[in-house]
Amino acid sequence: WYHDNLSRHAAEALLLSNGQDGSYLLRKSNEREDLYSLSVRGKDSVKHFHVEHTGTSFKFGFNEFSSLKELVMHFANQPLIGSETGTLIVLKHPYPRQVEEPSIYESVRVHTAMQTGRTESDLVPNAPSLGTKEGYLIKQGKIVKNWKTRWFTLHRNELKYFKDQTATEPIRALDLTECSAVQFDYSQERVNCFCLVFPLRTYYLCAKTGIEADEWIKILRWKLSQIRKQLEERSAALSS
Numbered sequence: 001w002y003h004d005n006l007s008r009h010a011a012e013a014l015l016l017s018n019g020q021d022g023s024y025l026l027r028k029s030n031e032r033e034d035l036y037s038l039s040v041r042g043k044d045s046v047k048h049f050h051v052e053h054t055g056t057s058f059k060f061g062f063n064e065f066s067s068l069k070e071l072v073m074h075f076a077n078q079p080l081i082g083s084e085t086g087t088l089i090v091l092k093h094p095y096p097r098q099v100e101e102p103s104i105y106e107s108v109r110v111h112t113a114m115q116t117g118r119t120e121s122d123l124v125p126n127a128p129s130l131g132t133k134e135g136y137l138i139k140q141g142k143i144v145k146n147w148k149t150r151w152f153t154l155h156r157n158e159l160k161y162f163k164d165q166t167a168t169e170p171i172r173a174l175d176l177t178e179c180s181a182v183q184f185d186y187s188q189e190r191v192n193c194f195c196l197v198f199p200l201r202t203y204y205l206c207a208k209t210g211i212e213a214d215e216w217i218k219i220l221r222w223k224l225s226q227i228r229k230q231l232e233e234r235s236a237a238l239s240s
Helices: 008-018 068-077 210-239
Strands: 023-028 035-042 045-053 058-060 063-065 133-140 147-155 158-162 172-175 181-184 193-197 202-206
Touching: 008 023, 008 035, 008 045, 058 068, 063 068, 133 210, 147 210, 181 210, 193 210
Parallel strands: none
Antiparallel strands: 023 035, 035 045, 045 058, 058 063, 133 147, 133 202, 147 158, 158 172, 181 193, 193 202
8 A cells, every 4th residue: 555656646546536535655755855745535635635645654733653564553543634624534444555546437337356354464465456347349350341229348558358257268369469550440331349359360349339439449548558658667677
């Protein structure tokens, strides 16, 4: 639940879109090197509290703690005063770093993987991604260019399609790390179409509405940008 370079704005967006009352995270404060900010969601707002690292302890208001774990344990039982109106906030749900991937679009199905726990040991070790989407799309066949409705699921870097929503085994799983582009396609006779460009094949898909097609394109492009960012960071780490 420590998010190193998360901004105040991003912390608020994460906790409001994916958190619940009592969700919290710790981040670096922009003000001073020795300051951290504890961001906590209470009701429909996020409050930010300063935590000062003295070198040997963590100071929070008039309290002093030997570790962050001790601080969190304390405020899991003793509420914080969250605002001028005296709203009480308890640290209930640590927001783990592993699920930082945000849900940017309203209709993207959000699966948060936070456990109700009071210390970091309560976190789910392999939390699923938050940016997921699923729904029916019409897909063009590879050899016979007919169109068939298929159920699509997007999870992490994998886009799978199934015969229908009840099928347990996918017809195919597409690895988005191999995808070079996602864009609207106007070459087909159908409307609301877009395509995914892979080295050996371009997949043509159509949505029921233009808004739905746009949502798929946006989240798929966002996934590709995240993949590129990770690859750049990896290559930079290797070269250094």
